[in-house]
Amino acid sequence: MEKRKYNALRELLLRGSKDQIQEAIDSIHPADILEVIHEDPDNTKLILEKLPDDTIADIIEEEDDEDDQYDLLKQVLKDRQRGVLDEMSDDEIADIAGELDEKEKNELLAQLDIDDKQNVEQLLNYDPETAGGLMTTDFISIHAKNTVLDTLNYLHTAVDEDTPKYYLYVVDKQGVLKGVVDLRAIVASPFDTPILDITNENVITINYKEDQEVVANTFKKYSFIMMPVVDDEMRMLGVIEIDDIMDVIEDETTEDMNLMAGVSSEERVDSTVGESFKSRIPWLIVNLLTAVMAAAVVANFEGTISKVVSLSAIMSIVTGMGGNAGTQSLTVLVRGLSLKEIDKDNALRIFFKELLVGVLSGVVIGILVALGSVFYAGGNPWFGVVAFFAMLLNMICANIAGFIVPVILEKCHVDPALASGVFVTTVTDCMGFFFFLGLATLFLSHLM
């Protein structure tokens, strides 16, 4: 939102009268009101008090985080909460309720009318990370026997202003999904067109048990904006809309990035100190074990280092550069796996590409490190030989590890991002020290 428009809106919300706000409310997007609330959280109560129930419901639905949604609801005066909840969709209420403890949940459910309460309780039975947890039960089902005109007449009377959707669903008496009708086909077809003529009977459906990542991939594959959710008998349960899928994609990406770095999938930038500590310490401890392995390699060569102490400065370059190259190849691989761009057909080709890139980078970086080492060692060319081959071998290992670690994790049905950074740098640290100090030991007489 532009600064000027934002300031005007803020002014209206904070200092405008209830009537002034009421008059303007139709031309204000709830997401903009939410922006004002986010920037000025101390005035939340004051702002919400002047807004009608349905606007407050819209604002709460715009908020992404369930805890923040509940906080907003609690800022509404007790006697108005029921009215706000009445305007919210059942799946949003279920999402909020799913994050609450038993006592808060029951308080919330007690405020719903009997129908909504049943719906919400039903939705709460679904795992929130599945299609059932994502769907809303608000959808419009129609009969296939009618014409376009009949259907429009039905919509004029039946459609609640807040809940028309982009697709209508044809179901039989048992609730089994038989077809789907696009609103665009309804408006583009003459009034006497039988609905059956514009019904797509080859509906692509989602089972309610499907994992949300699979659901998101199906949406992306077919470029859908809405999909029906069915049970095992193809009975229609609800619909999933694209904006829920956008949230899923965002979450899954955050999880991938977190896991790669050894952070729990739940940690966010606004997590508390305790949450962040708990999220990170387990992988730090795993990393400590792997760092001890690398240190053990160094310890094995202490005799060599004590004789040529300048090796201790160069060795950290060999391991550091390997770690960097490994992370590069790992990142490309993890992203490729999560976008499903890697399959049986191209996996081998990608492996050899990584290998070759490792060789090429190893040669280039190896030469630079070798030259620097010779210079540092006062002109002794054997330092260059040791540094070059250690660097080259470690770069090759780095890129192989960057490929193999995520692919193996995926094969084991573990998220390929899972702490893969820790594993790859373990390889490059251990192998880097081993190659460099091993070669140095081999040519020790030339280095002293």
Next chain:
Amino acid sequence: MEKRKYNALRELLLRGSKDQIQEAIDSIHPADILEVIHEDPDNTKLILEKLPDDTIADIIEEEDDEDDQYDLLKQVLKDRQRGVLDEMSDDEIADIAGELDEKEKNELLAQLDIDDKQNVEQLLNYDPETAGGLMTTDFISIHAKNTVLDTLNYLHTAVDEDTPKYYLYVVDKQGVLKGVVDLRAIVASPFDTPILDITNENVITINYKEDQEVVANTFKKYSFIMMPVVDDEMRMLGVIEIDDIMDVIEDETTEDMNLMAGVSSEERVDSTVGESFKSRIPWLIVNLLTAVMAAAVVANFEGTISKVVSLSAIMSIVTGMGGNAGTQSLTVLVRGLSLKEIDKDNALRIFFKELLVGVLSGVVIGILVALGSVFYAGGNPWFGVVAFFAMLLNMICANIAGFIVPVILEKCHVDPALASGVFVTTVTDCMGFFFFLGLATLFLSHLM
């Protein structure tokens, strides 16, 4: 797609007759045909030959990568390409043309009819990473003077079956956008409702010059599935649809992940050896310079190491653990910045959180490293003292760097992900060696 369904479709496409395919084509989603083509690229020509022009156009539009779209088009017999292009939308053709060299582009444009050619050439003038580059010029504009019934009658005659959209746009004689009408409002309103009553005049628009990342954020903020693109005089130029935005979000995320690891934003898992090498070597060389800095720190303390050689094994643990902790905090920060979850109000709080998490992890990991060091040094407690404080200080530095590096990059209007991993590990390597070897030098007499 299920295995059984996939196999049946593959069988039909490869071995079915043209007539058999024609009969079934309405019940097959083009994305599914594309899946068969992807898994069996050698038979692309054979499959495309049997399909009608509009299906081929749909398949090409389902393909995400512009180069692959062009490859598909080239697999179509020369004399049918014109027909296929005729069925494609102008913005898709422009996207493909934008990736071609001058000669190929002219060949492609020569096959278009005069109207399409003009449209495509117009679209090619827009930067592909802006709203103008994302939009399609296919949209329906209506007059606000009519009723719902008039509008439906107009749509029955005017709407090309392939291009109805979810919103209709009200424009004046100069083409200036005056309002937007939701198809859902059209079907839900009685026939005699004046269009003006269901027109939203507070349209949220996008300027054609807007960067695609800003466009994507606007879509996410308002949960839109379609938005109008206008010029500086608010004249309607086109519309952007949600599926293009999904591609933008995917691309921007890949770029973030790449940049963090020091990989060019363009590299993908299917890049060639040459592309990958060129994408990675610049940052490897930058990293080499920073690794040399860390090595220089070690070199400064060679005297200490030569006296207590077992320090060389422990020091790599201190730097490695710091690098890991820094990457953890960096990852959370970069993601938070790209999701716009960090602002003036919470930045300081997040900084102190990172600092505290650094202290806590530093104490825990520091104690473990100290115990290990004492054990390794045969019981000398001074090794523990040096290791503990070096580890604690480096963990604090790591988390501060993980916060500060991306925030400074963002302040400088550089992508906060840009090689931030390289910068953070430079800090943790240099500081880790400095703290550990510096403390060891200070207490050297107790360590010998």
